[in-house]
Amino acid sequence: MKHGKKYNDSIKLIDHLKQYDPEEAVDLVLQTGKAKFDETVEISVRLGVDPRHADQQVRGAVVLPHGTGRTIRVLVIAKGDKAKEAEEAGADFVGAEDMIQKIQQENWFDFDVCVATPDMMGMVGRIGRVLGPKGLMPNPKSGTVTMDIARAVNDIKAGKVEYRLDKTAIIHCPIGKVSFGKEKLQENLNVLMEAINKAKPAAAKGTYMKSVYLSSTMGPAVRVNPLKF
Known part of the structure; x- marks a missing residue:
């Protein structure tokens, strides 16, 4: 080279x-x-x-x-109060079935990190085949499968x-x-x-x-x- x-x-x-x-x-x-x-x-x-x-x-x-010096775009997959918590914490995209359909049908990946509540993981699992290879699958070890949505979003935004x-x-x-x-x-x-x-x-x-x-x-x-x- x-x-x-x-x-x-x-x-x-x-x-x-x-x-x-x-x-x-x-x-x-x-x-x-x-x-x-x-x-x-x-x-x-x-x-x-x-x-x-x-x-x-x-x-x-x-x-x-x-x-890291990068602006990180966060998608949160959650419902009800947890969705509201995500919006208040500054998540860039928040939704549930609608977001999963958007990824499935539109091949949409305009986000850097995906966070989900545990109750949504059954649904998120349907798109695991497309999220996994891109390193976007939520995972408890990395703190992206959690009920503490506000903290997860704040930590990701903080670096x-x-x-x-x-x-x-x-x-x-x-x-x-x-x-x-x-x-x-x-x-x-x-x-x-x-x-x-x-x-x-x-x-x-x-x-x-x-x-x-x-x-x-x-x-x-x-x-x-x-x-x-």
Whole structure:
């Protein structure tokens, strides 16, 4: 793959044989995030678990202290008082059967997170085949199946992110934007890594955190020392 001049200049700043302290890594990502738009800063964590086993899954959600820099559109599937609660909390879309039909019939996905009350999950299950592959299926572990609708909406709007293993045992998660600066990115990074550490499955053997990389949207990846978390 051919890279541009900015990328090639940036890559010279990084020693790919070195594992940087988190503070140094954040600094380097900010130095190498040279795109004309406000790049997202993302972390990739390879874990020493086997995602094929149910008892070695790593999944959860955490509210980043400074958010992600993205405006998140929230769909709430609920009825009655819970629907009203969702509207008052600032949900972007609220409904029940009408929203499920809209997704089914119009292939509508103009939302980033779907929250549902437990009593609606039987109905939501009908569209699980389309929500699941897009990562939009409500789940109790991520706090998106709940009776506390107001809190769920407020947390998501405040910068709640979901982290989960992919098939290759890697977690990819945004921690903010280049414009956040070093301190805010560092605080978000620390909160996320603490949550991933706490989510270590009892069945995990050997080294839990195998490797950690930090990068901006268009910049090169910086290797971070996993022992520093």
